[in-house]
Amino acid sequence: MPDMTRQIFKVLTLNAIAAVGLKRLPPELFQIGQDMTDPDVVLVRSHNMHDMHIPESVIAIGRAGAGTNNIPVNRMNARGVPVFNTPGANANAVKELVLAGMLMASRNLIPALRFVDNLEGDDQTLHEQVEAGKKQFSGMELPGRTLGIVGLGKIGRLLADATLKLGMKVLGYDPKITVESAWSLSAEVQKAHQIEDLVRRSHFISLHVPLNDSTRHLIDHDLVACMQKNTILLNFSRDAIVDEDAILMGIENGTIKYYVCDFPSRKLQHQPAVITLPHLGASTQEAEENCAMMIADQIIDYVQNGNILHTVNFPDVTMERESPFRIAVANANVPNLLGQISTCMANAGLNIHNMVNKSRGEMAYTLVDTDNPVPAETITAIAGISGVLMVRYLPEPSFKANL
Ligand SMILES: NC(=O)c1ccc[n+]([C@@H]2O[C@H](COP(=O)([O-])OP(=O)(O)OC[C@H]3O[C@@H](n4cnc5c(N)ncnc54)[C@H](O)[C@@H]3O)[C@@H](O)[C@H]2O)c1
Numbered sequence: 001m002p003d004m005t006r007q008i009f010k011v012l013t014l015n016a017i018a019a020v021g022l023k024r025l026p027p028e029l030f031q032i033g034q035d036m037t038d039p040d041v042v043l044v045r046s047h048n049m050h051d052m053h054i055p056e057s058v059i060a061i062g063r064a065g066a067g068t069n070n071i072p073v074n075r076m077n078a079r080g081v082p083v084f085n086t087p088g089a090n091a092n093a094v095k096e097l098v099l100a101g102m103l104m105a106s107r108n109l110i111p112a113l114r115f116v117d118n119l120e121g122d123d124q125t126l127h128e129q130v131e132a133g134k135k136q137f138s139g140m141e142l143p144g145r146t147l148g149i150v151g152l153g154k155i156g157r158l159l160a161d162a163t164l165k166l167g168m169k170v171l172g173y174d175p176k177i178t179v180e181s182a183w184s185l186s187a188e189v190q191k192a193h194q195i196e197d198l199v200r201r202s203h204f205i206s207l208h209v210p211l212n213d214s215t216r217h218l219i220d221h222d223l224v225a226c227m228q229k230n231t232i233l234l235n236f237s238r239d240a241i242v243d244e245d246a247i248l249m250g251i252e253n254g255t256i257k258y259y260v261c262d263f264p265s266r267k268l269q270h271q272p273a274v275i276t277l278p279h280l281g282a283s284t285q286e287a288e289e290n291c292a293m294m295i296a297d298q299i300i301d302y303v304q305n306g307n308i309l310h311t312v313n314f315p316d317v318t319m320e321r322e323s324p325f326r327i328a329v330a331n332a333n334v335p336n337l338l339g340q341i342s343t344c345m346a347n348a349g350l351n352i353h354n355m356v357n358k359s360r361g362e363m364a365y366t367l368v369d370t371d372n373p374v375p376a377e378t379i380t381a382i383a384g385i386s387g388v389l390m391v392r393y394l395p396e397p398s399f400k401a402n403l
Pocket residue numbers: 065066067068087088090091094150151152153154155156173174175176177178181208209210211214215236237238262279280281282283
């Protein structure tokens with residue numbers, strides 16, 4: 001069980017996190033380093049944490065970005081460790097790169113650039129070759145074409161808005177769409193009830209779903225077989241959302257004109273119809289700074305106040321402080337745990353001032369403010385309840401980081 005009352009939090013950074021975000025973590029409260037033993041918090045971007053030993057001291061993981069498939073979320077669930085991310089903070093950067101990808105493909109820009117690079121001779125010869133050769137790169141325009149967007153979250157929605165403005169027809173498929181996304185989606189986006197339907201009707205298809213067991217190889221041989229001839233497929237989500245063999249087969253038989261993606265692989269390298277970028281979707285100054293600032297603020301609020309906003313494994317739970325004494329409990333979402341926690345507090349004669357409890361799937365999280373300090377034995381008693389995964393005592397800190 002980590003030391004819950006400690007006031008200095010050690011932050012291990014596994015990737016470069018923008019300085020403007022790290023600066024939000026004041027040195028009075030946080031010690032930051034790339035070589036930290038027994039960290040309280042791990043900050044990460046794309047570093048693969050699956051094979052890494054994650055010390056018992058860790059109370060939170062912060063992903064400065066959207067995708068969390070590089071983090072062993074299930075292992076963290078068992079320990080009651082929230083995995084934070086920064087939804088939307090890099091969405092515009094990805095949207096812009098997808099637009100660039102669509103234009104690179106629709107205007108054959110990559111082979112055209114290669115053609116020019118390889119021209120030889122003086123200017124006169126070069127101009128002659130340009131005029132004779134350019135017809136092979138003749139492309140198509142976007143207005144009137146159909147873009148199918150798979151996943152209408154933060155990125156998918158921005159892409160829908162931008163491409164509608166360019167005069168495209170937009171089809172969307174998202175069986176798990178959130179209420180927030182549905183509200184903010186343009187009414188001009190047509191709903192596809194089946195992904196096969198979207199794939200059949202689209203000239204361009206762009207993937208914007210998280211990688212998990214239900215989306216791994218979402219684009220397989222069967223779906224490629226449903227595509228129109230000369231489809232342009234864009235994948236700025238994750239490599240394994242597509243079956244690369246199916247993509248290469250689709251290219252070979254003329255179904256896929258271009259596969260534009262952000263995830264290089266040996267199989268895809270040197271394929272003329274594949275445009276691969278080096279995972280550049282979120283690589284803008286703006287996105288990197290947005291993600292770093294957002295994750296820093298979420299971590300500060302969690303370590304100081306136990307508040308949870310934007311994780312992939314916990315419910316959002318926030319409560320204004322009305323008393324200086326607070327405990328935060330992560331527990332399995334099973335009957336009677338709340339009752340047992342309250343009993344431990346009643347046994348210590350503690351009066352509950354305010355309380356909030358929420359669950360998400362198998363995880364539940366409770367914040368309890370008390371009128372009096374919580375004795376160490378009470379924290380130990382709560383930690384000993386079967387199903388309790390993590391308890392933190394959070395007396396109001398003498399030094400508070402600004403949020
Ligand atoms: N290339 C990059 O640098 C980069 C940057 C940011 C995000 N990403 C990737 O893009 C993904 C999406 O990012 P976001 O910010 O839009 O996330 P988001 O959570 O806002 O949106 C994801 C959407 O996918 C939907 N979805 C889930 N399963 C689906 C399925 N089987 N079929 C259709 N829709 C499904 C969800 O309902 C949700 O609306 C991330 O998970 C990440 O892997 C890549």
